[in-house]
Amino acid sequence: MVSDDVRRKLRWVKIDGEVDLARFPDFLIVGPQRTGTTWLHAHLRYHPQIFLSEPKELFFFSSLKTRDPKRFVSDDLGWYLRFFRDPAWRWAAKTGLSLWKQRQLYRPLVRGEATASYATLDPDVIADIVALNPRVKVLWMVRNPIERAWSHAKKDLVRNRKRRFDEVSEDEFRAFFRDPYQLACGRYGTQYDNWSAQLEAGNLFVGRFDDIATRPEDLMLDAMRFLGVHADRQYLDRTVRSPVNPTETQAIPPQYRLLLEELFMNDLRELKGRFGLSWP
Numbered sequence: 001m002v003s004d005d006v007r008r009k010l011r012w013v014k015i016d017g018e019v020d021l022a023r024f025p026d027f028l029i030v031g032p033q034r035t036g037t038t039w040l041h042a043h044l045r046y047h048p049q050i051f052l053s054e055p056k057e058l059f060f061f062s063s064l065k066t067r068d069p070k071r072f073v074s075d076d077l078g079w080y081l082r083f084f085r086d087p088a089w090r091w092a093a094k095t096g097l098s099l100w101k102q103r104q105l106y107r108p109l110v111r112g113e114a115t116a117s118y119a120t121l122d123p124d125v126i127a128d129i130v131a132l133n134p135r136v137k138v139l140w141m142v143r144n145p146i147e148r149a150w151s152h153a154k155k156d157l158v159r160n161r162k163r164r165f166d167e168v169s170e171d172e173f174r175a176f177f178r179d180p181y182q183l184a185c186g187r188y189g190t191q192y193d194n195w196s197a198q199l200e201a202g203n204l205f206v207g208r209f210d211d212i213a214t215r216p217e218d219l220m221l222d223a224m225r226f227l228g229v230h231a232d233r234q235y236l237d238r239t240v241r242s243p244v245n246p247t248e249t250q251a252i253p254p255q256y257r258l259l260l261e262e263l264f265m266n267d268l269r270e271l272k273g274r275f276g277l278s279w280p
Contacts, residue, residue: 001018001019001020001021002015002018002019002021002077002132006131006132009127009128009131010128010131010132011124011125011127011128012061012064012065012075012124012125012128013064013075013077013080013128013132014075014076014077015076015077015078016076016078017078019077019078019081020081021132021133023081023084023085023111024081024084024111024132024133025053025084025111025112025113025133025136026110026111026112026133026135026136026137026227027110027111027112027136027137027138027139027227028112028113028114028115028118028129028136028137028138028139029041029044029112029113029114029115029116029138029139029141030114030115030116030117030118030119030138030139030140030141030195031115031116031117031118031119031141031185032116032117032119032120032148032184032185032186032191033116033117033148033152033155033185034116034143034148034151034152034155034247035116035119035141035142035143035148035209036141036143036207036209036212037114037116037141038056038114038244038245039212039243039244039245040114040139040141040207040220040223041056041114042244043220043236043237043240044112044220044223044224044227046094046097046098046101046237047224047229047230047235048094048098048102048104048105048106048107048108048235049107049108049109049110049229049230050108050109050110050112050227050229051084051086051108051110051111051112052111052112052113052114053083053084053111053112053113054083054090056113056114056115057113057114057115057116057117058080058083058113058115059071059072059115059117060074060080060115061115061118061121061125061128061129062115062117062118062120062121062125064125064128065122065125077132083113084111084113091106094106102234102235109228109229110227110228110229112227119140119141119185119191120181120184120185120187120191121194122194123194123197123198126194126195126198127198130198130199134200135200135203136199136203137199137203137204137205137226137227138195138199138203138204138205139205139207139223139226139227140191140192140195140204140205140206140207141207141208141209142188142206142207142208142209142271142277143208143209143210144209144210144279145185145186145188145260145264145267145268145271146252146257146260146261146264146268146279147252147279148185148186148209149177149182149185149186149260149263149264150252150256150260151247152176152182152185153173153176153177154247154248154250155247156176157172157173157176158247158248159247159248165250170255173256174256174259177256177259177260177263178263183263186263186264186267187267188267188270188271188275189267189270189271189274192204192206192275205222205223205226206275207219207222207223208277216240216241217233217236217240220235220236220240221233221236
């Protein structure tokens with residue numbers, strides 16, 4: 001149960017009555033968007049020792065401060081924890097799938113959720129998460145910020161709105177790239193600092209989007225080891241090298257690439273200097 005000390009630490013999460021923290025997630029998969037979180041979620045969710053909430057993105061922590069009407073439902077911890085228990089039919093389905101694929105019973109050792117927008121959480125919201133589970137682990141995915149921004153624009157401005165590229169004006173693209181949230185998605189140094197400052201040492205996993213194409217099996221096994229579950233190739237699905245949730249193939253027009261290079265110039269330098277990450 002939640003102690004009085006934990007309750008006093010919470011700034012944004014509300015607790016109405018008694019709740020069982022045993023169901024609070026052991027790990028979070030964070031993005032930002034278009035960095036491979038959907039792929040990671042898709043290939044971890046059927047591991048017999050891993051529970052992942054449904055639906056994929058709950059947006060609980062990322063909407064606590066903004067109260068975005070499209071995302072915000074509740075700030076009550078009890079509401080959030082409802083998603084971390086399998087109904088009988090889902091437990092039966094997962095057990096049957098595990099027996100069929102791995103000849104093992106479905107017996108989750110860790111619980112988690114995947115919400116890409118948690119990558120850009122403010123330190124005070126992260127503090128609430130850590131207060132509720134001081135040992136929480138985070139799988140954080142990174143991608144070339146220029147390519148990430150372009151992929152996000154293709155998804156939000158074209159695919160989601162069922163439009164063609166030529167129906168999206170240049171002003172719309174430029175406004176999208178300059179949006180404060182979009183800029184925050186490319187500030188990987190800030191994201192890393194905000195999370196690592198509050199997590200226990202060794203509890204932040206850095207996954208590269210590029211590895212999904214070049215070494216997906218190794219990336220998956222690394223993630224399993226990080227979570228403390230059995231890491232074996234028998235848990236790798238045959239579709240591990242297939243893309244998940246791709247957008248239409250469309251090269252970045254030169255004028256947008258120049259803008260994005262300008263916007264993320266300092267971030268690219270920081271990624272190379274601090275993390276050894278660089279792209280052509």
